[in-house]
Amino acid sequence: MAEVVLKDVKKVYDGKVLAVRDVNLRIEDGEFVVLVGPSGCGKSTTLRMIAGLEEITGGTVSIGDRVVNLTHPKDRDIAMVFQNYALYPHMSVFKNMAFGLTLRKMPREEIKRRVGDAAKILGIEELLERKPKQLSGGQRQRVALGRAIVRDPAVFLFDEPLSNLDAKLRVTTRTEIKSLHKRLATTTIYVTHDQEEAMTLGDRIVVMSAGRGTGVVEQVDTPLNVFRRPANRFVGAFLGLPPMNFVEGVLRREEGGVYFVGEADGVRVLMPEDGNANLEAHLDVPVSLGVRPQALSEQPIGAFAGRDNTITIRSDIIETLGKSIDVSTTLPSGRHFIARIDAREDFPVGEDVTLHMDMQHVHVFEPGEFGRNLLHPPSPETSPAMNAGEELAGV
């Protein structure tokens, strides 16, 4: 079995710098898991610890049912695809792919067969005799993939493999990777800083952040869940393009229910009744309202349509995107606000417009970058931050 389990993994450099801590993950056999987060959040470090390229300061990493903390990378039954491809420049494509097998003394016929199969899958059969420097970026990446495939490992590790490709190539290669995974069904751990990649590729995604002084895991769940129920403000802001809007204010109980009131920006929104008990506990203290741009519409939308959940903004700048338009504005408090609504002609510019919110995509967060989601909290297993009774301030 090729499941990968990380238990309380932590990484300290030089006895002083804590790069990553408290990483607990269980990746099932055949799963495609993406580690995503901004620079410095420790995702590459974690991947490299799984690969054996970094020492594991604390905790354990297991592949299959073996703890591999001290096992040499070559004995962990893994294959890795690097951001810079790391192809041996003086060897042909064939030899690059065959290298690991040759070192393991596999019979020549077997090697030929495996390389041929992998080349066929990736469509690089005509390139086998060429050298890396004669290939384009996309082709090189495929060779790197091929090198990983021929090893038939228990786990694939990808370290930002698409970062060096241009935008279009990135998208097509992404799809190829996904279909490859479908075909081979090997456990895959993939690191990227691009949230779009994460959302499209992963069976589950692991959102990591660096803001609390070191790298930690914020949330682990399927892309949809993480998107819909971000554990905290950071996750909410990280996923989704354009990013989530935030309005500062307080929760007040008024007749009719619990309202979010942002006085500075003139915002007053009624919270759904089945709102979390958390809301009750946070009355009259500062909170942030998170509104996804896509959650706004000129018409009432969503489950709580028409129930006092509008916001009025002035449409300062309009950007047309085909089927939708992005309405950007600066709120009186100085914050930016973007709404993505269906396009229509004659949308007024520079005038006040009133937009309705879909309350299912509106969240209330505790203050601070890592303020927990009070309105739609995720299930506790998916977010260690939710569980830990620790200090969440660290603003």
Added chain:
Amino acid sequence: MSELKQPGMKPMAETEARARAGAVASGSDKPTGAGAHVSGRHPMEAGKGAQLGRTIAFVGLVVLGVMFLVPFAFQVLVSLSTVADVDLLTQLGFPPTLKPDNYEGVFEQVPFAKYYFNSLFVAGWATLLQVITCSMAAYAFSRVRWVGRDKVFLLYLGTLMVPGVVLMVPNFVIILELGMFDDYTGLIIPAAFSAYGTFLLRQFMLTIPSSLDEAAAIDGAGHWRIFTQIILPLARPGIIVLAIFAFLFNYNSFFWPLILTKSENLRVLPVGLLQFDSTYGSDTPKIMAASLMSMIVPVILFLLLQKYLVRGIQLGAVKG
């Protein structure tokens, strides 16, 4: 290899964190460049194997270091012996009689101070002139567009390929004809120019963005001012490298002074040492003392400017 040097989209902070944290740390036997790994229970070097390897490497370094330094230590001991005892030194390990006035004796037997002065004088002037002419020429080759620029530069490059032997004889004749034979000018003037130096500085100057020149021109600066106030300061590392190379080369230069000078008071250190050896060949201690004294200047220069020198060699070759 360019593929591997593509500016990585790898987030700066992670690489930075690794580099910051693991400046060197005892890593694997093979270099790992930036972002090295911490010692200890690293899976790539788990086990006694790698730790042992590193210890052996250190021992090897020490052994080699001692091997390289022992001859110098021997030289010091010889320079402090009497002539009669020199042959016994290897059996005894230490001079029976210490004779530090060997050093004084060198000055008495040959005009050593003059030799020293000559070497420093010639090397100093040659370096200064070379820096001036080469930087000016490099400016012309890199910051001014003119007809035939590249062709002339190619000509310069071409002569770099010509082996020095070819120039020995004709230069001798030319110096002779110009009346610079056996004179300081004969030693300094030919050394005041160097195709290699021009090449080095030109490559260096090419890395300075031309937008600086353009901005200065718009501000009203002429070429000379641009050269002195913008380019020269920015090219300082390259100039320092050239200066070091030029000085060392001229200080150690043996062959040209050998054929271009005759009289004793024009002798430079290498030639002087050779003369000393042929005349007083049996007085080994004094010869060793003289050699040691002549080594002082390069050693001091090296200790102070090591990193420029190292960088210069690597620069020169990469561009080559």
Added chain:
Amino acid sequence: MIGSGRKRLLIALLFLLPNLAGFLLFTAGPVVFSLYLSFTDTSLTEHNRYSDASPRWVGLDNYARLLWGDESVFFWDYFWNTVFLMIGIPLSIFGSLALALLLNSKATPAKPKSRWLLSGVAAAFTLIACFGTWVLAAPDEAARAVMSTETGLTDLTVYEVQTLRRNGLTLFVGLVGVVVTAGLGIGQMFFRAAFYLPTLLAGVAMFLLWKTLYRPRGGLINAVLDPILGAVETMVEATPAWLWYGLGIATAALGVFLSVRLTVTGVGRLRHGDVGPAAFGTRVMLTLTLLASMVGLGVVLAQLPAKALLPSGYLPLTPEQSDRALASFEGELGGEYDELEFTAVRSNFERGPAFEDLVARLASIKSEEATARVQRHVAETTRRAAEEGVLSREEAVASVEAFIAEFDVASAPASQLRELVADPDRTPQLRVLVDAMSVALVRTFGERIADVLDPLAPADGAAFTKAGAGRAIDAVAEAFAGEFEPAAIEAVRRELTTVAYRDAYSQLVSIAGEDNEAAVAAILTETASRDRAGLTAGAGLEPPEWLISSRWAKTALIIMGVWLGIGGGNMLLYLAGLSNIAPELYEAAAIDGATGWQRFIHVTWPQLAPTTFFIVIMSTIGGLQGGFEQALVMTQGKADTIVLTYYLYNLAFNGNFQLGLASAVAWIMFAIIFAMTAFNFRFGSRMTNE
């Protein structure tokens, strides 16, 4: 840029002028001029401002003379010398790579704290070690009065020898300690600086240093080689000769076997397309090197018994044996040497000690005993230990008189002793007194020996012959039977009445020439006495004479060249190259399962290929032009060390100032360099692209 085209041209020329002038005058111009000269017969002795003659155009005449004409014998000889000296280049390159790898291996501690700590500890250790050496190797006080018996050191007392050795040893320990401390404290940069030092100081100063190092008798190199060779000799002596023959054959056979196997594997891989032709070419070159080395090693091993058999070469030839050897020598090689020199050698063989020397030598056998007896006497009479302080004059006089009486000291030494203690103003130290008394005893004894020898001495004060000395010693031994230890007498007999095998060998070879070495060895073999029958005799394993020997001089220059160059620019280039290798390649290789060695072969070495390529080209260009300064300073061209550049120098500046011919040499060299560079380029870029 700024200004019009013409203005720019003007400005550029202004900037360029001094440099360009120099360029045309001293570089571009001379190139053309040199080419012109090579087609003329210019010679400064003929064509100068005082003569009316002008140089003639001779076309390719100079070239013809050099390549196959009357100068060709020299030219090709020096060409071969130049090429031979280039053997050191691959060694130097690999050495630089090894040093770079070593420096890069992160063997030195990195964290500042651990550096301080470790180097502090090392410094402390060094001090302790030095102190310990100083104390433990302290000289033996009792040896103050004993003269050393080691060759060359007979002017010093054993005490002095020990003191000096202790000093030297402490210095050495200190040096090692400093290196370790600096290495730990400063790290890689220290070692890099140490390795770079020879390159930095390149030039006459270094050559002079190495001249001293290469001295056959007092130089450091032979001082290190001597014991090693001595150890090998002892080993060979102690083991049967067939062992070495066998070992030699086995090594050579192993070499052949491995080479064949490597070639076969290589061919197999080539055919299967696993590797390209360039890699195969490398394999072939490495295989040939391996084959040559192992067969060479095998030959050396097999010949060891022959060469090393007479361990110290001190096996003595008696006068009779010397006579026979000389007679055979005359018979077989007569006419191949100078008669006068032969006469000199003969008299060397025959000449023994002078009368006084024989007496002194025999008497000195007793010196230790004498000293001991004197010390006892003094202790008894003065009730003081022999080393303590100063006697009063009365005590001294009394002791001396008692001594003279008891030991029946001869008159001359006795009066000397009395004089010693007579001076009222100076009373001698006890130690000095003891020494003087011992000497007196020895001299007394010597007088008795002289009495025995007197009738046997040659007439009119001539020295004994070796044969005569032998007979004299026999007489003395008989007369003083029981008073001499047999071993001591034997040592004296050996020393004074025989020719050492080694000395005989070298003296005969020096007059017969190195070509006749084997014949001389054979002659001496037949006449020398041996304990091991059936084996041929050699001269012992002697360290070579390096710069004096035409066989070893070039090798000496090669070795020095490697030492001088190995830590220099090439090493720095490799260091830069190593730091440019992307770490991911190593990581990928590690994941693929490569061991350290495999990582070197598949990642490091190929990535360094462009650097290696550059280094090989520059080294070739430099090597073909080099060797001049070394040869000039160290051998003045003797011992067959003239290289092409030296030849050029001789032609142009020594002798007839034949500038035309010299220029032709330069251009031929240019052509060779060009061809080799082009070849390297072609061959090399195919390799780097593989």
